[in-house]
Structures are given as C-alpha cells and as structure tokens.
Amino acid sequence: MSSTLAGAFGVAALFVAVLALVFAIQALRARTVTSDKSTPAALPEPEPQSEPEPKPGTVKSELRKLGKELAVTRGELKETLQHLAVVRYDAFGETGGKLSWSMAILDNNGDGVVLTSINSRADARTYAKEIKSFASESKLSPEEEEAIDTLRKEAGPTVD
Structure with a gap:
C-alpha cells in the first residue's frame, strides 16, 4: 500500500471518528432532553448575524474544535516523508x-x-x-x- 493511500485512509478514518463523536453527543443530548419532560420546550432563537463562540460541550463547539485540529493535522501531514x-x-x-x-x-x-x-x-x-x-x-x-x-x-x- 502506498503511503499516499495510507494517508488518505487516515484522513477518512479521522472523518468517520468525527461523525461518530457527533452522533454520540447528539444521542446523549437527546437522552437528557427526553428524561427532563417537566420543563417546557423553549422556542429556538433566531441566529444572530455574527455567530458567537458556541458554549463548551455543545456539538457545535466540538465540531469547531475538531475542524481546527483537522486543519493542523493536514498542515503537519504535508511535511511528513510520505x-x-x-x-x-x-x-x-x-x-x-x-x-x-x-x-x-x-x-x-x-x-x-x-x-x-x-x-x-x-x-x-x-x-x-x-x-x-x-x-x-x-x-x-x-x-x-x-x-x-x-x-x-x-x-x-x-x-x-
């Protein structure tokens, strides 16, 4: 197997891991929402024009962190002997x-x-x-x- 193909498989595996993390976080949030039926559901607020930093622990913040880490990893991968x-x-x-x-x-x-x-x-x-x-x-x-x-x-x- 060529090292370029191995690198592509590595990036694909990282992408699959990110998706798995997103689904796990969504499942955890869905479980906590269904177990807490006593509080009324709040209406979604409209998105502001400039997107603020998402709250820590949310899916959005985790995806943003993973996106930054993926960009760093891609930059480092370009400098590897491959x-x-x-x-x-x-x-x-x-x-x-x-x-x-x-x-x-x-x-x-x-x-x-x-x-x-x-x-x-x-x-x-x-x-x-x-x-x-x-x-x-x-x-x-x-x-x-x-x-x-x-x-x-x-x-x-x-x-x-």
Missing part, C-alpha cells in the same frame, strides 16, 4: 540481480532524503543525501536523479 520511489540496478558488470538501489523519500514540498546502496561481490556501500525542493547540493547519480524525477512527476506542476 512519497517513496525506488530504482534498482546493477552497479557493476560482474554482479547481477539488481542488488544496488536508490530510494528517494520526500514530503509534499520535495524535501527529504535519497538513500543509495551500491553492492558488489566484496562489499556494499550506503550513501544518504539531503534533498530540498527536489534538488541536492551533492552530486546525484543518474539512478538517484531517476528516483527524484519519479516523485517530481507524481507531485504534478504545482507542489503545495
């Missing part, structure tokens, strides 16, 4: 099986890291290079460039 591309290859002619690899792990801004492992018959060497806006100050191999280009194309023309 995009991954791997390129496998034979670094040396005498080895086979494409045991060498380069892997780019980036966030929505194109910031992150590219990891490379070059394997030969005698040893393996691993390298890490910092990536900022889909570019690196270090010289990148063609395979590292390919991994980054794959994620750049997935990001589309504009990156949030």
Whole structure:
C-alpha cells in the first residue's frame, strides 16, 4: 500500500471518528432532553448575524474544535516523508540481480532524503543525501536523479 493511500485512509478514518463523536453527543443530548419532560420546550432563537463562540460541550463547539485540529493535522501531514520511489540496478558488470538501489523519500514540498546502496561481490556501500525542493547540493547519480524525477512527476506542476 502506498503511503499516499495510507494517508488518505487516515484522513477518512479521522472523518468517520468525527461523525461518530457527533452522533454520540447528539444521542446523549437527546437522552437528557427526553428524561427532563417537566420543563417546557423553549422556542429556538433566531441566529444572530455574527455567530458567537458556541458554549463548551455543545456539538457545535466540538465540531469547531475538531475542524481546527483537522486543519493542523493536514498542515503537519504535508511535511511528513510520505512519497517513496525506488530504482534498482546493477552497479557493476560482474554482479547481477539488481542488488544496488536508490530510494528517494520526500514530503509534499520535495524535501527529504535519497538513500543509495551500491553492492558488489566484496562489499556494499550506503550513501544518504539531503534533498530540498527536489534538488541536492551533492552530486546525484543518474539512478538517484531517476528516483527524484519519479516523485517530481507524481507531485504534478504545482507542489503545495
């Protein structure tokens, strides 16, 4: 499962949890209203032009809090390393099986890291290079460039 799909499932699960919370609060309020039949029902007041802050513990206030938390979570999610591309290859002619690899792990801004492992018959060497806006100050191999280009194309023309 791709990390983008996992992130989408996470947002969907959060949405379902918010709905469940709303229904639970409404059920609790309905139970307290039906148990207190002795007080006459008040007529709903008209909505004022500028909406005041809802009372704590009401459905409206809980939804407002959850909306703010969801906005913060979405902002934080954009900065997580969630995009991954791997390129496998034979670094040396005498080895086979494409045991060498380069892997780019980036966030929505194109910031992150590219990891490379070059394997030969005698040893393996691993390298890490910092990536900022889909570019690196270090010289990148063609395979590292390919991994980054794959994620750049997935990001589309504009990156949030």
